[in-house]
Amino acid sequence: MVAWTIPDLVDYYERRVEGLEDKAYSDYWEDEALLLLTARDEIHDRWHELDPEQRSRILALDERLVKKYRRIARYGPVPNPNVTDRARWWWFLHKGPRVREKALAEARRAS
Amino acid sequence: MAEHTVHRSLGAAASWQSELRAQRLAQLQTITQQDVQALVDEMTSTTHLPRLSMHFKRHGHEFGAATEGAYQQLFREHARLSSLRRFTFLMRADNARMWYLIDEASGSIAAYNESRKRYWSFFRATDVPRLLGRMRGAWVEVVLTEAGWRHQLW
Numbered sequence: 703m704v705a706w707t708i709p710d711l712v713d714y715y716e717r718r719v720e721g722l723e724d725k726a727y728s729d730y731w732e733d734e735a736l737l738l739l740t741a742r743d744e745i746h747d748r749w750h751e752l753d754p755e756q757r758s759r760i761l762a763l764d765e766r767l768v769k770k771y772r773r774i775a776r777y778g779p780v781p782n783p784n785v786t787d788r789a790r791w792w793w794f795l796h797k798g799p800r801v802r803e804k805a806l807a808e809a810r811r812a813s
Numbered sequence: 814m815a816e817h818t819v820h821r822s823l824g825a826a827a828s829w830q831s832e833l834r835a836q837r838l839a840q841l842q843t844i845t846q847q848d849v850q851a852l853v854d855e856m857t858s859t860t861h862l863p864r865l866s867m868h869f870k871r872h873g874h875e876f877g878a879a880t881e882g883a884y885q886q887l888f889r890e891h892a893r894l895s896s897l898r899r900f901t902f903l904m905r906a907d908n909a910r911m912w913y914l915i916d917e918a919s920g921s922i923a924a925y926n927e928s929r930k931r932y933w934s935f936f937r938a939t940d941v942p943r944l945l946g947r948m949r950g951a952w953v954e955v956v957l958t959e960a961g962w963r964h965q966l967w
Contacts, residue, residue, distance in 0.1 A: 703920050706939050714875055714939060721871055730871075730934055732904055733924060740947055741939045777906065783830070784947050 712756050715741050719763045722770050735778035742792045768802050771795040830951040833903045837953050841964045849962040856914065856925050862888045862932050872936040888935045891921050900967060902952045917941050
């Protein structure tokens with residue numbers, strides 16, 4: 703499978719966030735949540751490839767995602783025993799919106 | 814669909830996955846080889862993706878499809894691929910019997926809702942191995958062997 707380009711990956715993540723926000727698409731939120739969470743993993747792994755503008759877009763999308771934490775908790779494949787890395791906070795949104803802040807704070811401490 | 818605040822504990826992590834997978838496995842154990850074949854035939858022969866406009870708007874871009882027709886054509890071609898891996902599971906919201914027909918080469922996935930007897934959606938994953946890894950313990954894979962259709966825990 704060929705790796706996605708970064709611009710396509712960022713667009714893809716944006717569309718998944720939009721899908722999760724779209725009540726008309728609620729029948730498909732379980733699909734969208736799974737696709738979204740795994741795409742966010744890939745963005746995390748390839749963060750060094752993103753330029754500043756792309757990083758800003760992702761951070762803005764992350765904020766929109768955090769606002770939908772209840773939706774992830776209800777429809778996402780969480781909690782997920784296959785994910786233990788708390789830096790991937792999107793897999794822990796069932797614990798509430800502050801998981802992102804905590805992960806970012808931990809990353810700042812570690813750097 | 815009603816939306817609720819759900820704070821599931823990590824202790825519940827294994828339970829929702831194993832519980833739903835056990836339910837799905839029990840369902841599969843009650844159906845015959847002929848039933849499975851009929852279902853696969855239905856999934857293979859279908860030419861229509863319901864709610865095409867809605868899915869095209871949301872997913873057409875990731876296939877590079879410029880029109881709804883092009884998107885539907887890609888869906889039809891996908892449904893007929895002999896190399897598809899077939900995973901089945903229960904949706905958490907309503908326990909619908911779902912199938913994901915996955916083409917590992919392209920990352921394309923056709924979702925079929927067995928409970929509603931129709932295709933559900935057509936989309937691409939950015940990373941199929943990762944997606945499958947995340948769903949370890951939750952799904953059942955249905956595989957055609959020389960002895961017929963077999964289901965195995967994923």
